Amino acid sequence: MPSQLRSPLLPGSAIGVLGSGQLGRMFAMAARRMGYRVHTLSPDEDTPTGQVADLEINSCYEDLDRIKEFASGVSVVTFEFENVPAATAAAAAECAPVRPSGQVLHTTQHRLREKTFLAQSHFPVTPFRRVGGLEELAQAADELGLPAILKTADFGYDGKGQFRIRNPEEFSEAWNAIGRREAVLEAFIDFECEISVIGARSIDGEFVHYGPVENRHRNGILDISVAPACVPENVAREAVEIAHAVLDKLEVTGVLCVEFFVARDGRLLINELAPRPHNSGHFSFDANVTSQFEQQLRAVCLLPFGSAVQHTPAAMVNLLGDLWSEGEPDWHAALSVSDVKLHLYGKSQARPGRKMGHLTALAPTTEQALQDAQRAREQLRRSAD
Ligand SMILES: Nc1ncnc2c1ncn2[C@@H]1O[C@H](COP(=O)(O)OP(=O)(O)O)[C@@H](O)[C@H]1O
Numbered sequence: 510m511p512s513q514l515r516s517p518l519l520p521g522s523a524i525g526v527l528g529s530g531q532l533g534r535m536f537a538m539a540a541r542r543m544g545y546r547v548h549t550l551s552p553d554e555d556t557p558t559g560q561v562a563d564l565e566i567n568s569c570y571e572d573l574d575r576i577k578e579f580a581s582g583v584s585v586v587t588f589e590f591e592n593v594p595a596a597t598a599a600a601a602a603e604c605a606p607v608r609p610s611g612q613v614l615h616t617t618q619h620r621l622r623e624k625t626f627l628a629q630s631h632f633p634v635t636p637f638r639r640v641g642g643l644e645e646l647a648q649a650a651d652e653l654g655l656p657a658i659l660k661t662a663d664f665g666y667d668g669k670g671q672f673r674i675r676n677p678e679e680f681s682e683a684w685n686a687i688g689r690r691e692a693v694l695e696a697f698i699d700f701e702c703e704i705s706v707i708g709a710r711s712i713d714g715e716f717v718h719y720g721p722v723e724n725r726h727r728n729g730i731l732d733i734s735v736a737p738a739c740v741p742e743n744v745a746r747e748a749v750e751i752a753h754a755v756l757d758k759l760e761v762t763g764v765l766c767v768e769f770f771v772a773r774d775g776r777l778l779i780n781e782l783a784p785r786p787h788n789s790g791h792f793s794f795d796a797n798v799t800s801q802f803e804q805q806l807r808a809v810c811l812l813p814f815g816s817a818v819q820h821t822p823a824a825m826v827n828l829l830g831d832l833w834s835e836g837e838p839d840w841h842a843a844l845s846v847s848d849v850k851l852h853l854y855g856k857s858q859a860r861p862g863r864k865m866g867h868l869t870a871l872a873p874t875t876e877q878a879l880q881d882a883q884r885a886r887e888q889l890r891r892s893a894d
């Protein structure tokens with residue numbers, strides 16, 4: 510690699526972010542706090558990232574001339590949205606370093622490629638089969654057993670593109686429901702709990718991590734994260750070791766989250782990877798010396814990592830658009846819980862299931878933090894009555 514590509518990008522440099530959601534917004538806040546400029550590109554306007562960036566470019570990801578122009582105007586390109594086409598990452602890479610690399614994106618944006626990579630690298634992964642049609646679905650269900658979950662190979666998030674199959678009568682409904690396209694059938698895991706480890710890796714292989722964090726989902730969408738997770742020490746250690754090995758194997762320069770199921774017998778199974786900061790790490794903005802977003806910045810700018818130490822137990826609850834169904838939530842009431850921090854993403858349209866913001870509570874114990882975060886969220890709702 511030419512030496513100038515290994516030199517640190519210092520404050521004042523411009524960072525390009527592909528994607529424009531809340532992850533980019535919090536990244537941009539961390540970057541601007543440290544004196545960087547942030548340019549964002551996505552097909553949308555007045556976006557969560559664009560509102561706090563120096564420059565918001567409105568373009569589709571397929572317009573490769575615009576992508577090259579965008580990359581030429583920054584010192585490094587990173588992303589907050591993993592469904593950027595491979596050709597887009599390649600076009601950007603002609604004009605600026607892309608971190609993490611397009612190869613990391615390519616592997617992790619497609620469930621089948623991701624799971625195949627994990628299985629071939631001998632990481633513990635939920636049993637799965639590729640499904641390309643109804644006959645293969647029946648065969649896969651025969652091998653894995655029911656219940657099982659059918660998931661589209663690409664473009665899934667927040668539980669979208671998934672169907673839980675309980676009996677063979679549901680095969681055709683499931684296949685239609687996910688749009689009759691390439692999919693993965695996964696054994697249903699009767700887990701004890703779900704945890705995640707967010708790792709950050711430097712270009713030279715230095716590693717820091719957040720976690721494990723315990724995650725509770727509702728309707729396939731993350732609802733609550735509690736940090737640190739209350740799991741036995743050997744489970745926590747193993748989860749961090751696996752995450753470290755995954756980031757090494759993928760040669761990530763940046764941040765990547767590993768989501769796990771903890772089986773009833775304590776075994777860990779990887780559910781999925783996300784090659785970027787993750788919803789389950791939002792607490793780190795308030796509860797850690799250095800947030801996941803700042804570590805992403807430091808990693809892509811080739812700067813030393815900050816301490817990832819968590820100074821206070823924390824719990825985060827997501828605020829979905831459903832909360833707006835009867836009008837504006839009562840922010841005043843929620844903020845009367847004094848250890849709670851409010852984060853809103855600047856989205857003007859509150860649709861059911863859409864992530865609009867989150868609350869993080871900081872307290873002497875995780876139990877207290879969880880109670881406070883939930884109480885504050887309840888108070889937002891109460892106002893709607
Ligand atoms: N094989 C499975 N067994 C049990 N629960 C699952 C399984 N797959 C997914 N889920 C539940 O659905 C949630 C979302 O699924 P996930 O595969 O992580 O998709 P997404 O990309 O939408 O986050 C998981 O966090 C878990 O709660």
Ligand SMILES: [Mg+2]
Nearest residue numbers: 667768780781
């Ligand atoms: Mg997930």
